Amino acid sequence: MAFESNVDIEHPVHDLRTEAMKNFELKGFPSKKEEAWKYTSLNSLQKIDFSIFPKEENALEYKEVKKYFLHEIDSYKIVFIDGIYSSYLSETTHDGVDICLMSSALTKPMYRPVIDVYFNKIASKDESLTTLNTAFSREGAYIYIPKNKMPKKPVEIIHFSTGNEASLLLQPRNLIIAEENAELQVIERHQSLTSNEVLTNSVTEIFAADNAIVDYYKIQNDAENASLIDNTYIDQKSKSAVSVHTFSFGGKLTRNNLNFYQNGQHVDSTMKGVTILGNKQHVDHHTLVHHIEPNCESHQDYKGIYGENATGVFNGKIIVDKIAQKTNAFQQNNNLLVSDKATINTKPQLEIFADDVKCSHGCTIGQLDEDALFYLQSRGIPKKEARALLMYAFANNVLASVRIPEVKARINKLIAKKLGVNLGFDL
Amino acid sequence: MLKITDLHAGIEDKEILKGINLEVNAGEVHAIMGPNGSGKSTLSAVIAGKEEFEVTKGSVELNGEDLDEVSPEERAHxxxxxxxxxxxxxxxxxxxxxxxxxxxxxxxxxxLEEMPANKMLKLIREKSELLDIDRRFLSRSLNEGFSGGEKKRNEIFQMAMLEPKLAILDETDSGLDIDALRIVANGVNKLKSKDNAVIVITHYQRLLEYIVPDFVHVLHNGKIVKSGGKELALELEEKGYDWLKNEAVV
Structure with a gap:
């Protein structure tokens, strides 16, 4: 491989990159033989000859892509086009908080103390796709919220791919730090603008210090040939609350590796997801919550609706260490299969070493409730619309914890659109 | 308006309705009473078109049209x-x-065209006032976390909005306290006219003190075993259903 020519060997994280590259070469891409990848094959993606660094910069007009932004409200924006930062579409800030670029955080000396403490500290050193990202990523979002601060508005991180490359591999890298008592809301989206192949292998590290609150929303509604591997690592200190909502409606293959590490007491971790798939789409949610300290909570609620030939995976792992007494871990995964050919594999994995814990988990796979269907029909709503309305209600249930009303409204609309609910009500 | 002739219906080989005959005309209120398991709820579901139930014999006609192949939504229309x-x-x-x-x-x-928003809002306001419904109630998710009384009141609110020709109230009184019962019954009475008909299905006579029926039918073991005027309901209240069960056997 001839990437070295594109890599700055003087870079402060060069050693990390070299080590990561070594680890990746040792392991290679994960295969279906590995338990964690049993139901998700990357074979078809590996056959594609991806460009790793885009050859040229591409520009986009705001009006072309406005609909992908949360344009109803004001937000900070960190926007990338084919992996390259677009200052034209972005709005960054250094006013009391840092909402800017990973590349500048990695190169400018003033950020060095933060980088030294946080960069690549919670991300896995041996998970192969994470190491691949560590080795090659150059760009992403850098967000640093100091003690007691809260940005004036939410942050949107958006990656566009223009299709100017026949096939593109993107490796964004985000570092997000909320110091003590800080608060932050982030919306992340990957959007391909053509039907060309795109594979995004993203790594995000989130650090929430004592009492910090971070809400993270992932909107995965990409084009038909876009695939995403999302590796998110979250480190939480005492009394922090972090929530990640993942909305998976689009794309070809999506793999979410969401890892929470509770390194403090009275931590609250929330993972919610709505997945609605059709065609031959595939989504794999792998969650991990590691309860390391006592008196913490975790809440997981994933809803999935699978039609046509879609396939889904939910694998929720909860580890409760021996000292993590009084843990309260809740996990729920409910699925609707609305076609005979759709498949879901759901698997809770509980490893509990403490004896005074409350752990509940449940997964269901079912069809729509006939009594509910009859109720709607008896009010004059045709069967097809009634089915769509019930699916909408099933998925919508997860949105109660979304704290930005405009995000909630947007997701509601995406759900309604995806399900073909066209009942004319104001969402 | 509604004509049921020798109706036999059931679910998965189990016959529940065993030959029902009933005629309901516009302007009339019919009460169908009977012990648990007599087939009251099945009858209402069959009239509304629930696909789970199979009609094996006889017919249900609405204004002269056989409803056999008609979907629940079309019946509503x-x-x-x-x-x-x-x-x-x-x-x-x-x-x-x-x-x-x-x-x-x-x-x-x-x-018809969709109802204009302002007209819809006016209608909602009128009908919710009729049933003493709080405006905040209207923005809540349908039936989610509603008390028994709220659910029933919401059913009658929907009825008021949809202005049906034939309304079937299946055990609308169950789970209602006396005040809620009075509001619901009052709403139904205000919606009654010479052009529509109401079938009240109930286990107890209580509701019929407020919604006074023109006819009372007693359903037992899938058949109407006795019909009469409103005084029949009082008689049932006094004597229970056992004397009718015996009579039916004879």
Whole structure:
């Protein structure tokens, strides 16, 4: 491989990159033989000859892509086009908080103390796709919220791919730090603008210090040939609350590796997801919550609706260490299969070493409730619309914890659109 | 309006209705009473068109049209309304949005334009006042977390909005305290006219003190074993159902 020519060997994280590259070469891409990848094959993606660094910069007009932004409200924006930062579409800030670029955080000396403490500290050193990202990523979002601060508005991180490359591999890298008592809301989206192949292998590290609150929303509604591997690592200190909502409606293959590490007491971790798939789409949610300290909570609620030939995976792992007494871990995964050919594999994995814990988990796979269907029909709503309305209600249930009303409204609309609910009500 | 002739219906080989004959005309209120398991709820579900039940013999006609092949939504469009004993919870869809959808679907089926928003709001206001319904209630998710009384009141609110020709109230009184019962009954009475008909299905005579029937029918073991005027309900209250069971055997 001839990437070295594109890599700055003087870079402060060069050693990390070299080590990561070594680890990746040792392991290679994960295969279906590995338990964690049993139901998700990357074979078809590996056959594609991806460009790793885009050859040229591409520009986009705001009006072309406005609909992908949360344009109803004001937000900070960190926007990338084919992996390259677009200052034209972005709005960054250094006013009391840092909402800017990973590349500048990695190169400018003033950020060095933060980088030294946080960069690549919670991300896995041996998970192969994470190491691949560590080795090659150059760009992403850098967000640093100091003690007691809260940005004036939410942050949107958006990656566009223009299709100017026949096939593109993107490796964004985000570092997000909320110091003590800080608060932050982030919306992340990957959007391909053509039907060309795109594979995004993203790594995000989130650090929430004592009492910090971070809400993270992932909107995965990409084009038909876009695939995403999302590796998110979250480190939480005492009394922090972090929530990640993942909305998976689009794309070809999506793999979410969401890892929470509770390194403090009275931590609250929330993972919610709505997945609605059709065609031959595939989504794999792998969650991990590691309860390391006592008196913490975790809440997981994933809803999935699978039609046509879609396939889904939910694998929720909860580890409760021996000292993590009084843990309260809740996990729920409910699925609707609305076609005979759709498949879901759901698997809770509980490893509990403490004896005074409350752990509940449940997964269901079912069809729509006939009594509910009859109720709607008896009010004059045709069967097809009634089915769509019930699916909408099933998925919508997860949105109660979304704290930005405009995000909630947007997701509601995406759900309604995806399900073909066209009942004319104001969402 | 409604003509049921020798109706036999059941579910998975089990016959529940065993030859029902019933005629309901516009302007009339009929009460169908009977012990648990007599087939009351099945009868209401069959009239509303629940596909789970199979009609094996006989017919249900609405204004001369056999309803056998007619879907539940088409029956609704033709003016049939069923107030459910156990209304279904639909999270994420407000009472207002639900009723708007239902009204506009019925209008669409009849070849009418959607109801203009201002007219819809006015109608909602009028009907909710009729049933003493709080405005905040209307923006809540349909039936989600509603008390028993709220659910029933919401059913009658939907009935008021949809203005059916034939309304079937299935155990609308169950789970209601006396005040809620009075409000619901009062609402039904105000909606009654010479052009529509109401079938009240109930286990107890209590509701019939407020919604006074023209006819009372007693259902037992899938058949109407006795019909009479409103005084029959009082008689049942006094004597229970056992004397009728014996009579039916004879």
């Amino acid at each position: 033709k003016g049939v309304f069923l107030s459910f004993q156990y209304p279904v919870e639909i999270p994420g869809v407000s009472v207002t949005n639900f009723i708007k959808t239902a009204i506009n679907e019925s209008r669409k089926a009849r070849g």
